[in-house]
Amino acid sequence: xxxxxxxxxxxxxxxxxxxxxxxxxxxxxxxxxxxxxxxxxxxxxxxxxxxxxxxxxxxxxxxxxxxxxxxxxxxxxxxxxxxxxxxxxxxxxxxxxxxxxxxxxxxxxxxxxxxxxxxxxxxxxxxxxxxxxxxxxxxxxxxxxxxxxxxxxxxxxxxxxxxxxxxxxxxxxxxxxxxxxxxxxxxxxxxxxxxxxx
Amino acid sequence: xxxxxxxxxxxxxxxxxxxxxxxxxxxxxxxxxxxxxxxxxxxxxxxxxxxxxxxxxxxxxxxxxxxxxxxxxxxxxxxxxxxxxxxxxxxxxxxxxxxxxxxxxxxxxxxxxxxxxxxxxxxxxxxxxxxxxxxxxxxxxxxxxxxxxxxxxxxxxxxxxxxxxxxxxxxxxxxxxxxxxxxxxxxxxxxxxxxxxx
Numbered sequence: 432x433x434x435x436x437x438x439x440x441x442x443x444x445x446x447x448x449x450x451x452x453x454x455x456x457x458x459x460x461x462x463x464x465x466x467x468x469x470x471x472x473x474x475x476x477x478x479x480x481x482x483x484x485x486x487x488x489x490x491x492x493x494x495x496x497x498x499x500x501x502x503x504x505x506x507x508x509x510x511x512x513x514x515x516x517x518x519x520x521x522x523x524x525x526x527x528x529x530x531x532x533x534x535x536x537x538x539x540x541x542x543x544x545x546x547x548x549x550x551x552x553x554x555x556x557x558x559x560x561x562x563x564x565x566x567x568x569x570x571x572x573x574x575x576x577x578x579x580x581x582x583x584x585x586x587x588x589x590x591x592x593x594x595x596x597x598x599x600x601x602x603x604x605x606x607x608x609x610x611x612x613x614x615x616x617x618x619x620x621x622x623x624x625x626x627x628x629x
Numbered sequence: 630x631x632x633x634x635x636x637x638x639x640x641x642x643x644x645x646x647x648x649x650x651x652x653x654x655x656x657x658x659x660x661x662x663x664x665x666x667x668x669x670x671x672x673x674x675x676x677x678x679x680x681x682x683x684x685x686x687x688x689x690x691x692x693x694x695x696x697x698x699x700x701x702x703x704x705x706x707x708x709x710x711x712x713x714x715x716x717x718x719x720x721x722x723x724x725x726x727x728x729x730x731x732x733x734x735x736x737x738x739x740x741x742x743x744x745x746x747x748x749x750x751x752x753x754x755x756x757x758x759x760x761x762x763x764x765x766x767x768x769x770x771x772x773x774x775x776x777x778x779x780x781x782x783x784x785x786x787x788x789x790x791x792x793x794x795x796x797x798x799x800x801x802x803x804x805x806x807x808x809x810x811x812x813x814x815x816x817x818x819x820x821x822x823x824x825x826x827x
Contacts, residue, residue, distance in 0.1 A: 455653050455741070515826035536741070542796040543653070543734070556797045563800075580812045583801075587793075587809070588786040595785075598740040599754045602761075603781075610825075611785070614778045618820030625819035627811035628713035 443468050443475050444492040447485060452536035456486065456544035487554045490541055493534040494562055497527065504569070512574045518616045520575075525589055525596075525612060532597050539594075576620050588615050641666050641673050642690040645683060650734035654684065654742035685752045688739055691732040692760055695725065702767070710772045716814045718773075723787055723794075723810060730795050737792075774818050786813050 446468035450459050459482065461475040468474070479485040503523075510516060528535060545552040567582045577585075592611060595602050603611065644666035648657050657680065659673040666672070677683040701721075708714060726733055736753075743750040765780045775783075790809060793800050801809065 556800050587789040591785040591789040602754050613825035617823045617825040618817045621820030621823035622816030625815045627815040
């Protein structure tokens with residue numbers, strides 16, 4: 432029977448994320464997780480049926496830790512609903528995600544591992560799809576400017592900007608990255624009602 | 630003395646890219662490259678001073694293989710210079726990069742390896758920076774709509790879209806990805822002269 436101490440489970444998953452970010456999916460063994468979490472050998476295998484189950488739950492754990500708290504979510508529903516507010520929120524999101532590099536890098540390693548694991552690919556597609564829908568619905572519910580396409584385009588560009596910040600921070604310096612976020616939001620919102628040219 | 634048969638060197642680097650994309654930087658040994666290239670053991674070590682030199686040259690090789698040919702570059706300088714043309718060119722770029730998944734994934738693995746290798750980080754920052762400058766200069770030289778910021782924002786969003794296409798192709802289906810590229814170009818261009826709101 433799988434153990435169910437939720438704190439212990441979370442600590443094991445956090446250790447697994449660190450192993451993933453530092454050593455890639457190939458380094459993710461129950462033994463490595465036990466060592467990283469500083470628990471007796473055999474602990475992780477009591478909590479996860481197998482390595483695939485562990486990999487699948489790692490993605491959930493990243494999103495669990497990235498979830499904004501209730502205060503942050505409520506703030507999005509307050510104040511003016513204008514482009515300046517969207518810009519401020521996007522800077523906050525970028526900073527929140529980049530402040531948890533282990534989570535971002537672990538998700539990237541999970542994507543790479545999924546190239547050879549169709550089940551993991553399904554799990555990631557579902558979990559990341561949920562996140563995109565959550566962000567889109569939240570954005571539309573706030574009444575902030577920008578439609579569903581805007582939200583998806585923001586997610587694409589900001590994700591790669593975070594990748595640059597974490598892996599090659601000198602490619603665009605901090606100031607230039609800030610200016611890129613500002614321009615991205617301003618231009619996408621101003622161009623929102625443009626019909627694509629084909 | 631390092632050997633200098635250019636075809637052999639290129640074949641070794643192509644084998645190295647395959648090893649990187651499939652096994653990550655940790656799997657990249659001279660022995661693995663020799664095996665993948667089907668050459669006698671010891672060949673790779675005659676061409677590259679050490680593993681760092683090999684990693685550094687892998688990035689160059691990806692860009693060498695992605696370089697558009699002279700005809701493609703010349704085409705950019707012909708015909709109407711409008712949003713529809715930028716859209717068509719962006720679809721071409723996405724298709725060209727995505728058609729070489731080994732190169733895209735190898736570069737991603739190099740970025741991850743660079744987290745622990747400051748010298749490799751410098752090499753990648755320089756090489757990727759050159760590519761961004763090349764694309765920006767080319768775009769501005771064509772007289773197509775869009776400034777340097779437009780080009781950088783396109784690069785950010787399209788790179789992540791390619792990552793989605795290669796790792797989680799069902800997250801956005803093919804049609805939706807096409808629509809996202811269309812909307813991205815149309816909105817960024819229409820909003821180009823908007824002053825960021827802060």
